[in-house]
Amino acid sequence: MSAHDHANEHDHGHEHEHHHKDTFITKYIFSIDHKMIAKQYLITGLIMGIIGVGMSLLFRMQLAWPEESFKIFNVLLGDNFAPDGVMRNDIYLALVTIHGTIMVFFVLTAGLSGTFSNLLIPLQIGARDMASGFMNMISYWLFFLSSVIMVISLFVESGPASAGWTIYPPLSALPQAIPGSGTGMTLWLVSMAIFIASSLMGSLNYVVTVINLRTKGMSMTRLPLTIWAFFITAIIGIVSFPVLLSAALLLIFDRSFGTSFFLSDIFIAGEVLHYQGGSPVLFEHLFWFLGHPEVYIVLLPALGITSEIIATNARKPIFGYRAMIASIIAIAFLSTIVWGHHMFVSGMNPFLGSVFTFTTLLIAIPSAVKAFNYITTLWKGNLQLNPAMLFSIGLVSTFITGGLTGIILGDSTLDINVHDTYFVVAHFHLVMGISALYGMFAGIYHWFPRMFGRMLNKNLGYVHFWVTAVCAYGVFFPMHFIGMAGLPRRYYTNTAFPLFDDLQNVNVIITMFALVGGAFQLVFIWNFFYSIFYGKKSEMNPWKSNTLEWTAPVEHMHGNWPGAIPEVHRWPYDYSKPGHDSDFVPQTVPMGPDEEQLHH
Amino acid sequence: MTSLLVLVVLVLVSVAIWQLTKIFDLTQIGGNADNSQVANDNDNNVNGYLMFAFLVFIYLTTIFCVVQYGHFPLMSNSASEHGVEVDRLMWISMILIFFVQTITQALLHYFSFKYRGKKGNSALYFADNNKLEMIWSIIPAITLAGLILYGLYAWTNIMFVDEETENPMVVEIYAKQFGWEVRYAGEDNVLGKANVRYIEGVNTLGVDLADPNAQDDIQSNELHLPKGVKVVFKIRSQDVLHSAYMPHFRAQMNCVPGMVTQFAFTPTVTTLDMRNSSEMKEKVATINKIRAEKSKQLVADGKAALDPYTFDYLLLCNKICGSSHYNMQMKIVVESKEDFKKWLSEKQTFAQVLKAQEQPAEEVKTETDTTKVVVDSTLVAQVIEKK
Known part of the structure; x- marks a missing residue:
């Protein structure tokens, strides 16, 4: 087997590395070790997450009490953006824009996928490291650079990008249209271009590693579902991110060099602009060609993580392993041909709308399969309700609640009246935002011992989960109702419409839940940073899991295993298999003489 | 504080x-120190x-x-x-x-x-069951097929308007930062050509004044619609993307610079009837109670009280379009055909507006002019009645 040969070759290379001592810089900063890079991704992602969530709390306060002035606005946003504690209306839009950008790309793409793909792919397939450690390092540092540029853009005098995270031109192209479309938008585009380069390098590395570096016996149908999810996610990223890059480049041309790809017939600030023949609808197509798959780039890793954690903690095989793989592939394929459901009322041909309705509602089928398979995995299990397990069950819950409203939004007829209202906001926050965040939390609680050799405090974990779970529903469940009342999103205040006055107290309730939920994330942040240094020392395999990462020593070492890479003899889900003494049978345990093989 | x-x-x-x-x-009771966090x-x-x-x-x-x-x-x-x-x-x-x-x-x-x-409990080793998986693939598939078919049937009826046979009344909705304008197509029911490059002075919609079809067009900053008449909106934007959202009519379409988009519907309830519907009365009463409550506070702070709210249909912007996106609205009035006719008859056509502008300001409109307006709008009304 070629994968095995390669692994052996790597063995020799690895022996040489033993003699070479890591300096602080090569170990902690410009590290090429996948475990260190995973930690770098995670911590950068968490810091970006604090910024992104913090912003959402600020604009939620503005929405709940639009007529009040808050000292905290002035303290955090400064005299320019929030004079006398009153948030400027374009800064409200800037916060919404940057919140979306940071959460979708920097936290839930890089922070989630970057962390766990890097950590788990080599460890779970039995490889010494990624196919290219150097490229992996570059990938992280480009991500870091793009994060820095995005954060710098917050300090631009005219304000950061304010055209919504979808940056539709002409609004994003013309500084006359909104101040944030000046330097702020330039920095946004530069940051995203670098981010895309980082993401592509990461994805290529994941794909190559999974295909080539699996240990002996690790066939594709013996891969843990985490790896399947990361693998397919990386492929979606490779297919769709370049399209966003081209959209961003064409937008840069329109903004800086006077081309007319997306602009035409514009009269603004008292003058006609020269643009002729472009179309903003073209931009929408290019944007959503990435934008929709992006939802699954965010969600699939979370679902993969959940599959692994639910099976381990239920002490049961994941139900329908092959169906789970098939549904990941089906979702990935369909995700690339549904982008038009974001554009039902964009002015594109209504016939296209019909086609996109059809493909969109098809996605509900593999999604339903996944949800039912999770539920069946819980049935007659011996559930170990660790914090990671709670977050995984929480994910299934929000995935169902949020997914179901997708049936309404995916139906072009119904989308007419709820498009761009708070109904959409509630839908996607539950189905991809909260779900993916839960997946990320679950992953952190589960693999923290693997990353740091210590355990997170479980009681703080329980408090974190239950308060978050209550607040997440408290925020997003009522939000559906104000959306169906016709309240548009991205309004600085609703006071201009007496029609919406009766919705105002709902906005207050939502904000209360958001503030409490946001505050309790500090429990997690505390737990995380405290436990890195002072957490209880963990056992080698604290969750009694079958997968390979728990056979490697906890101490940081380059190459993962001190001796030879373990061989794999079975699929990863032999939990509570009859005929075995313990309720788990690691993948490294050879098959008994008359043991039945489920997957080859 | x-x-x-x-x-x-x-x-x-x-x-x-x-x-x-x-x-x-x-x-917690006891527990092994090694795995106390499990x-x-x-x-x-x-x-x-x-x-x-x-x-x-x-x-x-x-x-x-x-x-x-x-x-x-x-x-x-x-x-x-x-x-x-x-x-x-x-x-x-x-x-x-x-x-x-x-x-x-x-x-x-x-x-x-x-x-x-x-x-001491053990889980059931249950890894696969094709029958079960079949069931939960097929049931959603069938349910969704039903929803898709119904949805597509409705979508086709709403979105595909045959202007030849249905002959709907043509109205332009024009969006710009941060307001709306409308243009009625006049007696010929054809809108004059327009482009932002023609915008000058009172011609805020950029109508091609040389186009014969444009002469009878009527501009307004309030959207009036006759009850029971199918209207097709031709939607334009002057600067950035906007979205013409009329929630009470279940209608929405983006306004795209450089392109004309459209949406058609038939209003069925006049503004007055909607105000008098029990649902709306209840809603308005609740809102006014909230506003009265708020006004008390405002007056106590030495500020002006809020006006009581009366229901009106609204056209609002539903695509992020700039700083004042949150306040881009236009009143819509649905009224009987007769009232609509009357309202339209009081408006001037483009030709009249231009003529009035060319003439010296002190020259007051002659009586013949006024009659002409009435004649014009009667014709418009006839066009409407034919439908």
Whole structure:
């Protein structure tokens, strides 16, 4: 087997590395070790997450009490953006824009996928490291650079990008249209271009590693579902991110060099602009060609993580392993041909709308399969309700609640009246935002011992989960109702419409839940940073899991295993298999003489 | 004051965290030091019950929202012909998803409670069952096929307008930062050509004044619609993307610079009838109660009280378009055909506006001019009546 040969070759290379001592810089900063890079991704992602969530709390306060002035606005946003504690209306839009950008790309793409793909792919397939450690390092540092540029853009005098995270031109192209479309938008585009380069390098590395570096016996149908999810996610990223890059480049041309790809017939600030023949609808197509798959780039890793954690903690095989793989592939394929459901009322041909309705509602089928398979995995299990397990069950819950409203939004007829209202906001926050965040939390609680050799405090974990779970529903469940009342999103205040006055107290309730939920994330942040240094020392395999990462020593070492890479003899889900003494049978345990093989 | 409040909240939150952690700590009995942070039977028990409690929480939240906010959704009392169909489909979908939500959440949380782990228990080795998986692929597929077919049928009826045979009244909606204007096509029911490059002075819509079709066009900053007449909106934008959203008519279409988009519907309820509908009366009463309450506070602070609210249909912007996106609205008035005729007759056509502008300002309109307006609008009204 070629994968095995390669692994052996790597063995020799690895022996040489033993003699070479890591300096602080090569170990902690410009590290090429996948475990260190995973930690770098995670911590950068968490810091970006604090910024992104913090912003959402600020604009939620503005929405709940639009007529009040808050000292905290002035303290955090400064005299320019929030004079006398009153948030400027374009800064409200800037916060919404940057919140979306940071959460979708920097936290839930890089922070989630970057962390766990890097950590788990080599460890779970039995490889010494990624196919290219150097490229992996570059990938992280480009991500870091793009994060820095995005954060710098917050300090631009005219304000950061304010055209919504979808940056539709002409609004994003013309500084006359909104101040944030000046330097702020330039920095946004530069940051995203670098981010895309980082993401592509990461994805290529994941794909190559999974295909080539699996240990002996690790066939594709013996891969843990985490790896399947990361693998397919990386492929979606490779297919769709370049399209966003081209959209961003064409937008840069329109903004800086006077081309007319997306602009035409514009009269603004008292003058006609020269643009002729472009179309903003073209931009929408290019944007959503990435934008929709992006939802699954965010969600699939979370679902993969959940599959692994639910099976381990239920002490049961994941139900329908092959169906789970098939549904990941089906979702990935369909995700690339549904982008038009974001554009039902964009002015594109209504016939296209019909086609996109059809493909969109098809996605509900593999999604339903996944949800039912999770539920069946819980049935007659011996559930170990660790914090990671709670977050995984929480994910299934929000995935169902949020997914179901997708049936309404995916139906072009119904989308007419709820498009761009708070109904959409509630839908996607539950189905991809909260779900993916839960997946990320679950992953952190589960693999923290693997990353740091210590355990997170479980009681703080329980408090974190239950308060978050209550607040997440408290925020997003009522939000559906104000959306169906016709309240548009991205309004600085609703006071201009007496029609919406009766919705105002709902906005207050939502904000209360958001503030409490946001505050309790500090429990997690505390737990995380405290436990890195002072957490209880963990056992080698604290969750009694079958997968390979728990056979490697906890101490940081380059190459993962001190001796030879373990061989794999079975699929990863032999939990509570009859005929075995313990309720788990690691993948490294050879098959008994008359043991039945489920997957080859 | 605010900072004190923030401080108090922070202290309370810290106390709450401390207490919650304590509760979980106290529930621990013994436990091995090595794996003290792995869930034990006690954790499984506590969190298992909490899972069940969470199911109750989800149900209670749902019931609370339906009782308290159930009147918010625009799912009844539609003011357009196709809106009835949209509402029906919405009801079907809503009932379906509530049903699925109730069952699946129950299974998920009940199983999490029922099968909470206990030392000595063992799980069932159950890895595959093709029949079960078949069932939950096929049932959603069939249900969705039904929804897709109904949805597409409604979509086709709404979006494909045959202007030849249906002969709808043509009205232009024109969006710009941050306001709306409308242009009626006049007696010929054809809009004159327009482009932003023609914008000059009073010609704010950029109409090609040389186009014969443009002469009878009528501009307005209030959208009046005759009840029972199909209207097709030709939608333009002057600067950035906007979205013409008319929630009470279940109508929405983006306004795209450089392109004309369209949406058509038939209004069925006049503004007056809508104001008098019991649902709307209730809503307006609630809103006015809130406004009165707020006014008391405002007056106490020495500010002006809020005006009482009267219902009007609105056209609002629903695509982020700039700083004042939150306040880009236009009143829509639906009235009887006669009232509409009368209203339109009082408006000047483009030709008249231009003529008035060319003439010296002191020259007052002659009587013949006024009659001409009346004649014109009668013709417009005739066009409408034919439909």
